[in-house]
Amino acid sequence: MSWGFLRDLLSGVNKYSTGIGRIWIAIVFIFRLLVYAVAAENVWKYEHNEFECNTKQPGCENVCFDHLFPVSQIRLWALQLIIVSTPSLLVVFHVAYRETREKRHNQKLYKSPGKIDGGLLCTYLVSLILKTGFEIVFLVLFYKLYNGFKVPHLVKCDMKPCPTAVDCYISKPTEKMIFLYFLVATSGLCIVLNLSELSYLIFRYSIKCYLKRYIKKQQSSESDCHKLRTIGHSRTATARQVHNSPSVLLNIQDKLEKNAAH
Amino acid sequence: MDWGALQTILGGVNKHSTSIGKIWLTVLFIFRIMILVVAAERVWGDEQDDFICNTLQPGCKNVCYDHFFPISHIRLWALQLIFVSTPALLVAMHVAYRRHEKKRQFRKGDQKCEYKDIEEIRTQKFRIEGSLWWTYTSSIFFRLVFEAVFMYAFYFMYDGFRMPRLMKCSAWPCPNTVDCFVSRPTEKTVFTIFMIAVSSICILLNVAELCYLLAKFILKRSRRAGNPKHHPNHENKEETKQNEMNELISDSCQNTVTGFSSS
Secondary structure, eight states, X not given: OOHHHHHHHHHHHHTTOOHHHHHHHHHIIIIIIIHIIIIIHHHTTTHHHHXXXXXXXTTHHHHHHHHHOSSOHHHHHHHHHHHHHTTHHHHHHHHHHHHHHXXXXXXXXXXXXXXXXXXXXXXXXXXXXXXXXXXXXXXXXXXXHTTSSOOOSEEEEOOTTSSSSEEEEOSSHHHHXXXXXXXXXXXXXXXXXXXXXXHHHXXXXXXXXXXXXXXXXXXXXXXXXXXXXXXXXXHHHHHHHHHHHHHHHHHHHHHHHHHHHO | OOHHHHHHHHHXXXXXXXXXXXXXXXXXXXXIIIXXXXXXXXXXXXXXXXOEESOOOTTHHHXXXXXXXXXXXXXXXXXXXXXXXXXXXXXXXXXXXXXXXXXXXXXXXXXXXXXXSHHHHHHOOOOSOTHHHHHHHHHHHHHHHHHHHHHHHHHHHTTSSOOOSEEEEOOTTSSSOEEEEOSXXXXXXXXXXXXXXXXXXXXXXXXXXXXXXXXXXXXXHXXXXXXXXXXXXXXXXXXXXXXXXXXHHHHHHHHHHHHHHHO
16 A cells, blocks of 8 residues: 555546546646655655754653654645545546446436536536645645744754753755745645636536526527417418408398399 | 656657657666666765764754755756656647547547547557647757756756765854765765766757757648649549539530520
8 A cells, every 4th residue: 555556546537537637637646746755755754863952851852853843744745645635536436326326227327427417517526625625724734833834944942851942953954845835836736726627617517507598598489489470370361261251241141132122 | 656657657658759759768767767766866865864064063964964955966856857757748648638539539420530449549659740749849848948947956056066075064053164074975976977967968869859840840841832732632633523513514505505496
């Protein structure tokens, strides 16, 4: 079990994503997962060993490190990657549900189980909203836990058992800061992609609905016109009959009068 | 998740590249990624542990190390390789998009579609022409830009490509100017020069590929401009159309003549 598992899961999602969704997956794979695995992890590898405090007091370093880094930045990064990728699984589950439903009923219930319409569209939108939400939550968490994205090279620590306010030096602060900024930039980019995908889907769906309504209106107005025309024809036909019948009556009346005269 | 994942992604692009592009990919995989993973990472593995400063002052080593190596060589190379490989994905995405369109045409039963089955579409190699030419050329251009930017960043950050044996550091809390010794400086210099040399070869390959694509494009354009109508199929079609028109005209004329004569 390793990052390859997440990679395989996300590859499965790729099939049911829009174009923007595929770009999102590519960015997560290459600029977040890959950079984490091949570069960032090694920067934080010996962070505890290399963390040094200006004291010989046993236990002071441990306590200060724990106080400064309740959760290590690299672990928070890994959690963020996992949690942000997970909402995409909702889409995979929904498609699997559709496919099993079709099998069970043994008939074609959907145009295509993987097409983003109807209930699957709702699931997809929900997954986008969750992804964006989680990204923002983690960015805020990073900011609050570490007082911004800067990593200082010196921190003063006065936790017990440190005798006084002791200088503690963090290892590789500049490199860590560069990678944190990289993390923030890629997170921001992913948020922007999610929001644009959300607005694109909503826009497309509303255009579809509007067009359907418009076509329905047109069709109903055409059928009304047709009905009116047929009614009109039958009316004129009866009107002609009614118009013709008085002249017949007059002729009959003339004949009767003539007969009477004779 | 490691370099193997990047290899599988880029391997797909290989089919649709020019010969120079294939050479570039080979150089990238063998002389850069493999060297990085197998050798360079070991050389830089113990870099901070074995970075020793001539002082017992706690924190001085950390601060001096951070001052001289804001970002480690090995991480900079890893980032460079990732950024330089990424433009090839544009080509992969474009090819995937074209395949998707062809599959859609095939499923609709379009008669224009000349494929027999979906497997043929999947394994088909697309020629670098039309919009794919533009995508491919811009991917090479971005590759060049990224390579150049990273090489310059390297040169700027480390004042050249040599790794000195001794560095003098006077950053606080070091008490005075302190001597700090880098671990394995010669080995690191050798690998640095090697990676820079391979980067330069990759830049040259990219420039050559760019020139080749441009030359091909210009030649094609000039050929088209030079021979606009001497296309045999085109000529035949025009002739047959004209023949048909003439027949129709002569038939109608005959009819009118006979019509007049009969009346």
